[in-house]
Amino acid sequence: MMQPSTAARYAPLLERFSPKQVLSIAAANRRINLWEGAVSSGKTIASAWAWMMFVRTASTTGELVMVGKTRDSLYRNVLQPLMNPEIFGELAAQVDYNPGAPTCRIFGRLVHVIGANDIKAENKIRGMTCAGAYVDEATLLLEPFWDMLLTRMRVRGARIYASTNPDSPTHWLKAKFIDEPTQRASMKVFSFVLDDNVHLDPEYVAHIKASNVGLFYKRFVLGQWVAAQGAIYDMFDSTTQVVDILPQIRQWISVGIDYGATNPTHAVLIGLGDDRRLYVASEHRYAKGSGSLSLTQAEASRRIVQWLDNVPHHGRVRPSYVVVDPSAASFKTQLRQDGLNPTAADNSVIDGIRIVSNLLANKQLLIHSSCRELLKELDSYTWDPRAALEGQDAPLKQNDHGVDALRYALKTTRLLWQGQLRPAA
Known part of the structure; x- marks a missing residue:
């Protein structure tokens, strides 16, 4: 047959x-x-x-x-x-x-x-x-x-x-x-x-469209080949997304730490509010300046522990995750010796930037006004134009310690918070 x-x-x-x-x-x-x-x-x-x-x-x-x-x-x-x-x-x-x-x-x-x-x-x-x-x-x-x-x-x-x-x-x-x-x-x-x-499913399509903004919307929804250029977090609106008063924090999600031996060490504390939005509640930063000394790893770790023991308006905080730059292996060891339980950050740069961008665009991430250094970096964080000419997506490596810490803190813990957020604005 x-x-x-x-x-x-x-x-x-x-x-x-x-x-x-x-x-x-x-x-x-x-x-x-x-x-x-x-x-x-x-x-x-x-x-x-x-x-x-x-x-x-x-x-x-x-x-x-x-x-x-x-x-x-x-x-x-x-x-x-x-x-x-x-x-x-x-x-x-x-x-x-x-x-x-x-x-x-x-x-x-x-x-x-x-x-x-x-x-x-x-x-x-x-x-x-x-x-x-x-x-x-x-x-x-x-x-x-x-x-x-x-x-x-x-x-x-x-x-x-x-x-x-x-x-x-x-x-x-x-x-x-x-x-x-x-x-x-x-x-x-x-x-x-x-x-x-x-x-x-139409609901899934709506979710994908709401979960991608700017560069990522053009590429992942419209299928366009577009260059990464200009400000990375141009969707951030300081007039509506910087707050002086935090809601009740229902869960402390993470601390993200970008450790620098010669560069600044920057840490940010992320909490989930009762309004089901994420908040950068506080920051810690140490930068060697005129007349100041570089810190040993032991001293840098001790200062982070002291900060978490007395977070302004919240007292002692121990979040679910302490997320550290994956290249800082010995600093992780020091933090562990000092009583914290650090984990290596997921350092997928572009995926992490996309997550932060979507949270900002959908008004699901707000920042306390005390986080002055992070706020400065959010405004100045840009794509590297030289990398773009070579067909690569890469942020310009300057004034990026706080935004890196933020990316670590959110990308690495996504499974913990993503199902708890309020719907996109």
């Missing part, structure tokens, strides 16, 4: 996809096929489906690879959804992978699973002859790895399937491939915005 065609066999599953996804899958027939755009817009699922269909019929004379920033991120973003029958139906049974393993099998084919998180990563594919590759979060890869991957596509009909969120318009992927006329014959780009995913 004649077997049904691939299209007919999986037609019911295609009905779950948005029109934009279906059209992109049908048109993904170039040497490089890139899905780019907003978060949750359906681009990863569409690209993964197209990759599965390719693997099923790919040449057996070359190797297959799947690449992510790390194996864990590749599993979380792509392989785990591929193995979910609620998303991929009967296709899910054709993917066999143990998290962390260097290989998986798709339709019985061996596929190398590669993390490409540093300059040495290109050595992992050097010498390969590939029939196909899938790349997750392409903008997070280094350009030399991408260039090496292209040279490995040596089998006739070899293809790359890739997905990414937008980044800076000067990022190498945008400047040298998406916008490069000479690439058009061999490359197909599918661009998505959040509203392209017609199957999303």
Whole structure:
């Protein structure tokens, strides 16, 4: 009996996809096929489906690879959804992978699973002859790895399937491939915005839109490649978000500490008010100035403990977390010796900035007027224009000790407070 065609066999599953996804899958027939755009817009699922269909019929004379920033991120973003029958139906049974393993099998084919998180990563594919590759979060890869991957596509009909969120318009992927006329014959780009995913819950869409502001709204909702430039926290309104009187604090969330041996040491105290908003209730800062001495770690730690023993208007405070710059390992040891229980901060800079930005924009974070040094930094904290020219997002490294401490305190403890906040303003 004649077997049904691939299209007919999986037609019911295609009905779950948005029109934009279906059209992109049908048109993904170039040497490089890139899905780019907003978060949750359906681009990863569409690209993964197209990759599965390719693997099923790919040449057996070359190797297959799947690449992510790390194996864990590749599993979380792509392989785990591929193995979910609620998303991929009967296709899910054709993917066999143990998290962390260097290989998986798709339709019985061996596929190398590669993390490409540093300059040495290109050595992992050097010498390969590939029939196909899938790349997750392409903008997070280094350009030399991408260039090496292209040279490995040596089998006739070899293809790359890739997905990414937008980044800076000067990022190498945008400047040298998406916008490069000479690439058009061999490359197909599918661009998505959040509203392209017609199957999303409207409440979830509203949440995503409310949770991203400024730069992040343009990239993650509208799918635009825009540069990080100007003031980082331009949504902060000192006339409404600086308070002289704090509400009753129902929970002390965290202290964030940016330790400096020669630079200032800055700590900020975060509390959750009865009004279900977060407050920077107090700050501690020591900076070596004219005639003052650098503090030993023991003295710096002792001063932070003394501050927490007598926080103005609150007395002795011991928050749930004491979050410290992850590079200050020995200072963490000193704090522990002095009776605190520090934890290393999550130093994901851009994610942390996005969290602080969203809290400020939604009026879910307010700052006590006594935090004068932090308030100065919020007004002067800017994107680095030189980094932007190189296609990178990075804050200018000056006057940033308080804002770094704030980012540590909020990013690292997000799971503790995020479900307790009042709805966005």
